[in-house]
Amino acid sequence: MNNFRFRNPVELLFGKGQIACLKQRVAAGTRVLMTYGGGSIKRNGVYDQVMAALSDCEVTEFGGIEANPDYATLMKAVEICRHQKIDLLLAVGGGSIIDGTKFIAAATCFESDPWQLLVGGAKVTRALPLATVLTLPATGSEMNCGAVISRRETQEKHSFGSELVFPRFSILDPEVVYSLPKRQITNGVVDIYAHTLEQYLTTANHTRVMDRWAEGLLQTLIEVAPRLLGEERSYDDCADYMITATMGLNGFIAMGVDEDWATHMIGHDLTALHGLDHGVTLAIVFPGVMHVMRREKEAKLLQYGERVWGIREGSTDERIDAAIRCTETFFESVGMKIHLSDYGIGEPTIRTIVERFRQRGWKLGEHGIVTLDKVEAILRHVM
Amino acid sequence: MNNFRFRNPVELLFGKGQIACLKQRVAAGTRVLMTYGGGSIKRNGVYDQVMAALSDCEVTEFGGIEANPDYATLMKAVEICRHQKIDLLLAVGGGSIIDGTKFIAAATCFESDPWQLLVGGAKVTRALPLATVLTLPATGSEMNCGAVISRRETQEKHSFGSELVFPRFSILDPEVVYSLPKRQITNGVVDIYAHTLEQYLTTANHTRVMDRWAEGLLQTLIEVAPRLLGEERSYDDCADYMITATMGLNGFIAMGVDEDWATHMIGHDLTALHGLDHGVTLAIVFPGVMHVMRREKEAKLLQYGERVWGIREGSTDERIDAAIRCTETFFESVGMKIHLSDYGIGEPTIRTIVERFRQRGWKLGEHGIVTLDKVEAILRHVM
Numbered sequence: 001m002n003n004f005r006f007r008n009p010v011e012l013l014f015g016k017g018q019i020a021c022l023k024q025r026v027a028a029g030t031r032v033l034m035t036y037g038g039g040s041i042k043r044n045g046v047y048d049q050v051m052a053a054l055s056d057c058e059v060t061e062f063g064g065i066e067a068n069p070d071y072a073t074l075m076k077a078v079e080i081c082r083h084q085k086i087d088l089l090l091a092v093g094g095g096s097i098i099d100g101t102k103f104i105a106a107a108t109c110f111e112s113d114p115w116q117l118l119v120g121g122a123k124v125t126r127a128l129p130l131a132t133v134l135t136l137p138a139t140g141s142e143m144n145c146g147a148v149i150s151r152r153e154t155q156e157k158h159s160f161g162s163e164l165v166f167p168r169f170s171i172l173d174p175e176v177v178y179s180l181p182k183r184q185i186t187n188g189v190v191d192i193y194a195h196t197l198e199q200y201l202t203t204a205n206h207t208r209v210m211d212r213w214a215e216g217l218l219q220t221l222i223e224v225a226p227r228l229l230g231e232e233r234s235y236d237d238c239a240d241y242m243i244t245a246t247m248g249l250n251g252f253i254a255m256g257v258d259e260d261w262a263t264h265m266i267g268h269d270l271t272a273l274h275g276l277d278h279g280v281t282l283a284i285v286f287p288g289v290m291h292v293m294r295r296e297k298e299a300k301l302l303q304y305g306e307r308v309w310g311i312r313e314g315s316t317d318e319r320i321d322a323a324i325r326c327t328e329t330f331f332e333s334v335g336m337k338i339h340l341s342d343y344g345i346g347e348p349t350i351r352t353i354v355e356r357f358r359q360r361g362w363k364l365g366e367h368g369i370v371t372l373d374k375v376e377a378i379l380r381h382v383m
Numbered sequence: 384m385n386n387f388r389f390r391n392p393v394e395l396l397f398g399k400g401q402i403a404c405l406k407q408r409v410a411a412g413t414r415v416l417m418t419y420g421g422g423s424i425k426r427n428g429v430y431d432q433v434m435a436a437l438s439d440c441e442v443t444e445f446g447g448i449e450a451n452p453d454y455a456t457l458m459k460a461v462e463i464c465r466h467q468k469i470d471l472l473l474a475v476g477g478g479s480i481i482d483g484t485k486f487i488a489a490a491t492c493f494e495s496d497p498w499q500l501l502v503g504g505a506k507v508t509r510a511l512p513l514a515t516v517l518t519l520p521a522t523g524s525e526m527n528c529g530a531v532i533s534r535r536e537t538q539e540k541h542s543f544g545s546e547l548v549f550p551r552f553s554i555l556d557p558e559v560v561y562s563l564p565k566r567q568i569t570n571g572v573v574d575i576y577a578h579t580l581e582q583y584l585t586t587a588n589h590t591r592v593m594d595r596w597a598e599g600l601l602q603t604l605i606e607v608a609p610r611l612l613g614e615e616r617s618y619d620d621c622a623d624y625m626i627t628a629t630m631g632l633n634g635f636i637a638m639g640v641d642e643d644w645a646t647h648m649i650g651h652d653l654t655a656l657h658g659l660d661h662g663v664t665l666a667i668v669f670p671g672v673m674h675v676m677r678r679e680k681e682a683k684l685l686q687y688g689e690r691v692w693g694i695r696e697g698s699t700d701e702r703i704d705a706a707i708r709c710t711e712t713f714f715e716s717v718g719m720k721i722h723l724s725d726y727g728i729g730e731p732t733i734r735t736i737v738e739r740f741r742q743r744g745w746k747l748g749e750h751g752i753v754t755l756d757k758v759e760a761i762l763r764h765v766m
Binding site: 007008011012015016206207208211219220223236240243 | 391592
């Protein structure tokens, strides 16, 4: 096991009717900037519940934060925070809203050009406090301190992180899952599955507990996904789905393990260049990573195949092929297309992405094993 | 899934050589009360590492805290804290030392009789900050906010809890496991196994993720225990063991589930009356709870048997009997005796314990299902 440091102070308020807890959590008179997206919260009742709970506060609304939140949009919220002396940011939405709100929290208190927080390696030293009401389980942002921000102007997508942008608390009411469109479930399932794999499909025999816990999240998704995509969603299925999303990226399965994240890095460029949903990019790229990195990840791929999919027969390569095929079939079963060509993406994009990674000089994958030629092979394999 | 609230702000510093981190974590000049037990830390090098790291602090030592820490002993430390204006408590030891130090932290700042914190339901409103260096994985106290305190004078054992006694940080160096006596491993394995069962062996189909995670801890213990009790202990086995202990009682597997804890409650009285090791009492009582509560816990016992022990054949009762037998055999395999008679305990103690519970009027088990007649049947079954 690797040495590690772990800390996650986020308070979860989980269950039916928890949004009403906002009343006790946010003192009367607090100046709140409530951030949200396209307005689905006005249709599903969450907006009304939040506003009722905050009736004693001074609430300013900032709607219209887009999926893959845009730097330019967020900077408008930063202006509001500075001028209105906002005390608390309340993100009501999914990962894009929460990520964007983390950036607003840090950028408001940052004295130089906030873009430096994303590309210049500038450190967050202060941030506004923030809390969340989760409406779309997927990214785990409600219980971590990272965020991914896009800049449409330059077709870039970058991440930042700081313990100062951990939400103070996050309210998770599984009832929000009832009304989610299938596309959101499809994207969410693949996103959570991919988060888990990024922290799991690396080094074998590293830590037994983290392996079992990651496998438990994958098994839960495999059980729950078809039920959520069927005719009726039960409360317990929604709750299992919501908790799986949060546990998939809050550090709980990352203790002492090597992490990969090459799929996410490659996927971010596909989103930046072509506007593909984040989940879509992961469904395309991950099977390619498994195929191309099969020697480096051999032991873990075999364990994954056996414990998650029950694959025990055949040669090493046959079992790995079967594990990859099960993964692809699972992604397809939730409604994903898993080839670049399904989205009209081909050779030019592959060349662009490889060139971008060449210029960045990043090390990708655990211990930098996903080299530039591997990136190219991965993308070519999933064309 | 039940509604739940979760928060665990403890920072873990896990791995080889982490004790040296104390130097960065504790500011020079801090008045530290270092609490420990019988002196094993002086033999295994931990004492020297801690003292070296705290060389710039004003360290007062308080050794001699016993297993099942005694109220009278702890009150002496409270006096020291008050008179020497201690800034930070540093518990260097296992669960008894850490539990005792949590009580010292709360009692020092409590203005009435501190015994009220244990039996009077008095609320902790202030506590000295505390941190830990774990030397004996078992109780999970290094990452939770509960504690169990004994009073030998009156043969009582009581628990208390407050978020104010969460450790600020806990240092977990698995190398401390190398030199642990087998008896400590035996007790620890059963303690961790029982903690996990208390949070797992209740209601079926409640939460898939917590079920998988609890099963993962049990599976890890079953794999690791014989290796730790064999000739040589590997670092990775020690690390897996240590992380399992912490994850077993830090709230991570308790989200949204019913909990039992009847075994612990009954076990506490066996310790209070006869001085049995905590782990010993759990190894005796848990198989009795499984046997007597087999109808109420039927679905979960079957799931436990199948997923943890691979039991898939036979009638319901045959499979439950097999699961209980596997549990007993596992406890015996790590060196436990599992009957009251092995310790010369018989009828009079059963009557005393049942009478104590009658007087307390507590509800035991999930939803109070472990009634007084069940307590009697459990103890009679394990005679």
